[in-house]
Amino acid sequence: MPDRHVTRSGDDYAEAFSLLLPQGQAWPRDEGSTLMKVVRGLSQIWGVVETSASKLLEIESDPRITIDLLPDWERNWGLPDPCYKEPLTIDDRQRALVQRMTIEGAQSREFFISAAAYIGYSITITEYRPFMVGLDRCGDSRVYGDGTEPMYSDTFVVGSIPVCNPNGDPVALDELSEWPNYGLGPDTIRHYWTVHVHQARLTWFRCSGGQCGVDPHLRIGLATDLECLLRRWKPAHTEIIFDYSGLTPGDPMAGTP
Structure with a gap:
């Protein structure tokens, strides 16, 4: 340096x-x-x-690379977070510190997806609402993107909900939107959303943040931290369903942030 x-x-x-x-x-x-x-x-x-x-x-003085004063930084910012049940490397602790200092909060899918990616998880989110006569139609309600930002489906009134893909991004040009999750159940279905975890968090040993004799060559995250954090940040009136049916080990060379 x-x-x-x-x-x-x-x-x-x-x-x-x-x-x-x-x-x-x-x-x-x-x-x-x-x-x-x-x-x-x-x-x-x-x-x-x-x-x-x-x-x-x-x-x-830089929370991204501090080592000797890391415990002091953590104490001043209320860390370690009780959501992190598994042992953390110095690199993990630095990232948790920066996240605590910079996070602003939001209620969009983009916010939760990016927050999960920051701690090493790949997720998508599915939201629900009941079928509404006069607003929805039977059959295939998916639409193709037309390149506009944001794009609205002809099944929605203008100025309502933009059509997004599972990553929370507006549907791109010629991209087919996801299947709308409109059920015939009670109206409380709109208060539930599913987080699909697609990739386990892999923490590889790093010379910069690893500790010899303490950290193994590889640790596979159990997503307990992800569940805890998302439940803390979710809108208070909603409930999250976590889906691990598509879980894969991911790219072993990608490691974890």
């Missing part, structure tokens, strides 16, 4: 201190003299102090 603060070493301080000493034969500046050995030895502590100060400025 570039040193933006021009950290001085103990030898730099020794050279500066030697220039402050009196002049004369009793004050030799030779490298092998006893005087310079004493000056150089006593000056090393100042190099250590300045190196530590630079480290605080360059590394420990």
Whole structure:
């Protein structure tokens, strides 16, 4: 990492201190003299102090890469989060800290999908609402995207719900929308939504965040953290159904954030 603060070493301080000493034969500046050995030895502590100060400025002040002050950062931001039941690497803890500091919250599918991706899970979301006479139609109610942002289905009144794919993105040009989940059940069906977990979180050992003797080569996440976090952030009047029927190990080279 570039040193933006021009950290001085103990030898730099020794050279500066030697220039402050009196002049004369009793004050030799030779490298092998006893005087310079004493000056150089006593000056090393100042190099250590300045190196530590630079480290605080360059590394420990950045929550993305902090190590020594990570416990202090976590304490100030209410971490570790009780949702994380499994052991976390230093890298995981740094990401949890940044997420806690930057998350703004929302109620859209995009928010929940991106939040899950941040902690290493690939998900899609299915929402429900009851069939409504006069608004819906029998048969295939799916539509093709026309490239507009957002696009509205002719089964919806203009200005209502945009047609989205399972990732929460507006249906693209010539893309077929998902099957509308319109049931004939009670109107409370609109208060439920399903989170389809498609990929397990794989935590591979990393030199930057791993701890020898503590972290294994690979850890497979059980999604307990995902369920806990999404239930915390969901709209209070809704309930989440978690679907693991399409779970796959995913790309082993992708690892986890």
